[in-house]
Amino acid sequence: MQLVQEQRGHGLTLRIHALTHVTRFSQGADGLRETREMDGRFTVEAELSGGGVLLEPGAFQYSVGQVQASVEQQQQGGFLRRAIATAGTGESAFATHLSGHGRVWTEPSRRHFIIAEATGESGDDMILDDRAFYLAQDTMQLGTHTHTGFSGALSGGGMRQPKLSGAGLFVVESPVPVSEVQVIELDGRDTVTVDGDLMLMYSASLRVELRPLVRGLRNAARSGEGLVFVLSGKGTVFLTPTHQALSGASV
Template identity: 40%
Template sequence: MELTWKASVERELERQGTRLEVLEYSASPMEAPLSGYHQPLSRPARWRQLAVHVGQGSAVLESGALQYLRGDLEMDTVSASGGGGGGLGGFLRGAVTAAATGEGMYKTAFKGRGVLYTEPTRLHLLLGELTGEDLIVDDGAFVACVGDITVGRHVNQGFAQMVGSGEGRVQPKLSGQGLFALQSPVPPEEFQVLDLRGDTLKVDGNLVVAYTGGLQFSVERSARGLLGSGKTGEGFVQAYRGTGRVWLAPTLPLHAGPLG
């Protein structure tokens, strides 16, 4: 049976002339069902695509995320050291800062007015807003941001403590004001956004997709068997202390399997 893919807006978020839309593609049969016959239909998994509406400020996409764009938008690849091509005349120079490892963290920067469309994915897209704080993002979760947001890097020394290394884990850091989109196997409805106020959160496993920069992060040893099986490492848990927000996905183990 032939199928056709139909798009609908799953969710959107708008702020001061910028907007993020999640388009969801679902498959429907092209032919009408035969009268009097039962036709079981196994529909393929849905796909999602992010539309980034740029009206003010600028936008940054993960390298390779762009499928096509419409409008008067200048594009440049910005390296971790802040250098890039000449197309933007120095716009966003330094917006993506150097990683401690010396390796490049390349993003694609845009300025002007128009709409950017990302490559379709089976992963879910989580939309959020920054109002002046920093956001530390898990590896591979960043998709795009728009507005007055700087994309930099955060060296997480907590993981260095865990493995006894002198080098920390480098993660993307978003700073400023605007909208952002992250990707995850977990639907947005299943995330818990925990508001910590002088509190402590300990997590067994890599269940946190992002947290605000005001929180102190560490990796701590726990008594064997105290918190499950120690999925962060043999006898280790991730600890977050202070005041801020944490995006936690407790159902992540239920969504195991390759997606993309």
């Protein structure tokens, strides 16, 4: 394996590893050597030092050490990718809670993982793409953000999207590597207009509108463009512009 990213927090260290395979052997002065290349899969390692993590159900692979596992109910309307139907009815969702001392490994995935950190300060809550949540430190709260405007109700995720709040480390799944994620800071003067398939996450403090790129039914039909998200206010937007979507906008 090859270490891709590492970040330390209170009682927790997170690492992203790229899986590798041997492509050839060669004879060197010090013996047999092997050449390895990444095979396109990634895994997350959580080293627990008295801390804990909330993990998406089904993502756990194995643990080593004194690690305790339990099923934890999230706040009312909690939202996990594999509990969309539950969240849509306003019922509670569940996460796998792992805590103690040891190492936890997750199932390999061909999607990329990105480690981020939230300070817990006002305005630091994040709204995630439906497919983005993977893991969060248990000092954070996983719930839902409900769009109150008419435009929000039209979004691909219905009226609700996953929301992370509180302080701690967290991991999101991304269709592109971290080097290709574009981070845009909004200061209250500019707006971001974007196809929803390219939005990885954004600050909960931002105002969001879903509308046609070109106003008017006739103009929209002529342009050939679908609905776009318009974000305004103060906050941060994380985009994946190099991602080639297979379907329409859905955040």
